[in-house]
Amino acid sequence: MSTPHIERGLAATPGQPTQGPLTHEELQLAGRNHSMPLEALHDDLTPAGLHYLLIHFDIPHVSLETWRLRLGGAVADSLELSLDDLKARPAVTMPVTLECAGNGRSLLQPRPLSQPWVLGAVGTAEWTGTPLAPLLEEAGLASDAVELVFTGADSGIQGGVEEPYARSLTIEEAMHPEVMLVYAMNGQPLPLQHGFPLRLLVPGWYGMASVKWLTSIEAVTTRFMGYQQAVAYHYLQGPDGPGLPVTHIRVRSLMVPPGIPDFFTRRRVVDAGPVMLHGRAWSGHGDVERVEVGIDGTWMPAHLDPPVGDFAWRSWSMVWVANKGDHVLRCRAMDSSGALQPTEQVWNYQGIGNNMAQRVEVTVR
Numbered sequence: 081m082s083t084p085h086i087e088r089g090l091a092a093t094p095g096q097p098t099q100g101p102l103t104h105e106e107l108q109l110a111g112r113n114h115s116m117p118l119e120a121l122h123d124d125l126t127p128a129g130l131h132y133l134l135i136h137f138d139i140p141h142v143s144l145e146t147w148r149l150r151l152g153g154a155v156a157d158s159l160e161l162s163l164d165d166l167k168a169r170p171a172v173t174m175p176v177t178l179e180c181a182g183n184g185r186s187l188l189q190p191r192p193l194s195q196p197w198v199l200g201a202v203g204t205a206e207w208t209g210t211p212l213a214p215l216l217e218e219a220g221l222a223s224d225a226v227e228l229v230f231t232g233a234d235s236g237i238q239g240g241v242e243e244p245y246a247r248s249l250t251i252e253e254a255m256h257p258e259v260m261l262v263y264a265m266n267g268q269p270l271p272l273q274h275g276f277p278l279r280l281l282v283p284g285w286y287g288m289a290s291v292k293w294l295t296s297i298e299a300v301t302t303r304f305m306g307y308q309q310a311v312a313y314h315y316l317q318g319p320d321g322p323g324l325p326v327t328h329i330r331v332r333s334l335m336v337p338p339g340i341p342d343f344f345t346r347r348r349v350v351d352a353g354p355v356m357l358h359g360r361a362w363s364g365h366g367d368v369e370r371v372e373v374g375i376d377g378t379w380m381p382a383h384l385d386p387p388v389g390d391f392a393w394r395s396w397s398m399v400w401v402a403n404k405g406d407h408v409l410r411c412r413a414m415d416s417s418g419a420l421q422p423t424e425q426v427w428n429y430q431g432i433g434n435n436m437a438q439r440v441e442v443t444v445r
């Protein structure tokens with residue numbers, strides 16, 4: 081079977097940017113990893129079925145009977161914990177906005193070949209779990225431990241390297257009180273696709289840090305050099321590294337596209353008159369302090385509601401009096417670190433952290 085209008089194979093070297101049409105490989109990934117429909121920005125919390133999904137390899141099959149979390153390596157006392165052991169520990173429930181570092185990738189020109197996100201690789205769920213720091217204190221980290229390596233039950237090949245999905249945090253990063261081991265999402269057991277039975281949650285960081293299907297935490301005395309840590313997730317200008325590692329979420333705002341869509345093009349059609357524009361804004365570098373809406377290039381401040389939580393988005397709104405004709409709507413946020421979303425693309429080789437202000441084309445009738 082062939083798909084004549086979709087480029088296959090030849091140009092599809094992962095990571096290599098292209099100006100060409102969407103490839104078969106990108107379509108395969110886009111079909112597996114869905115985004116959050118932007119109309120879900122209406123609600124404080126994203127239902128699990130609408131929350132974006134990113135799975136590098138296959139969803140691993142984990143049996144609860146045999147599953148244990150192992151905490152070992154450079155520690156005084158290794159721990160082996162069942163899910164019941166973890167649930168018996170102090171529990172915290174917290175809304176957290178997760179965003180994939182590749183959100184906005186497909187809008188870059190040229191387009192880095194990977195999961196071709198448009199803008200919906202984000203969601204806010206209420207996560208329940210137990211804080212990590214007390215567990216680390218119980219295990220007793222060795223004085224020469226420098227990092228903790230978090231490993232998932234899933235594995236595959238990326239960049240020619242076969243490995244389980246694994247990421248590390250420095251001891252200091254891992255000891256932050258908001259870092260948790262979570263077993264529930266929106267009050268339900270963690271769904272299979274979101275990491276059942278247990279995942280790490282690193283609020284404020286791009287999603288890659290929140291390792292799903294967690295099986296082990298290992299204290300190590302040298303920096304972890306796994307593929308997802310040392311090769312992937314770097315801000316680079318070309319194929320050769322090292323570049324800066326990707327960590328916290330860059331400030332971003334998104335709007336619910338107003339009016340109604342055309343089925344195929346998704347172009348918006350809006351009736352003339354007052355239109356309530358609204359959306360959400362978030363940042364992993366500080367509080368969102370300002371959101372502005374651009375109407376045909378003129379920026380105006382939006383009204384901000386309080387954040388849903390310390391590590392979750394806040395909603396914004398603005399009334400637009402829409403006149404007949406074609407218009408371009410944009411939104412941009414600024415956070416307490418002084419970072420402002422750019423209006424032009426800031427390109428990088430892996431298509432990471434593209435927080436360029438959203439653009440919505442609208443026809444007012």
Ligand SMILES: Nc1nc2c(c(=O)[nH]1)N[C@H]1C(S)=C(S)[C@@H](COP(=O)(O)O)O[C@H]1N2
Pocket residue numbers: 131132133134135136137178179180181231232233234245273274275286287288289290291292293294
């Ligand atoms: N074990 C494992 N953890 C993982 C991943 C993965 O492929 N395997 N993907 C990461 C990435 S890149 C993101 S953006 C988030 C996505 O979390 P979600 O699917 O629950 O939204 O999980 C992270 N944790």
Ligand SMILES: [Mo]
Pocket residue numbers: 134179180181182287288
């Ligand atoms: Mo991601």
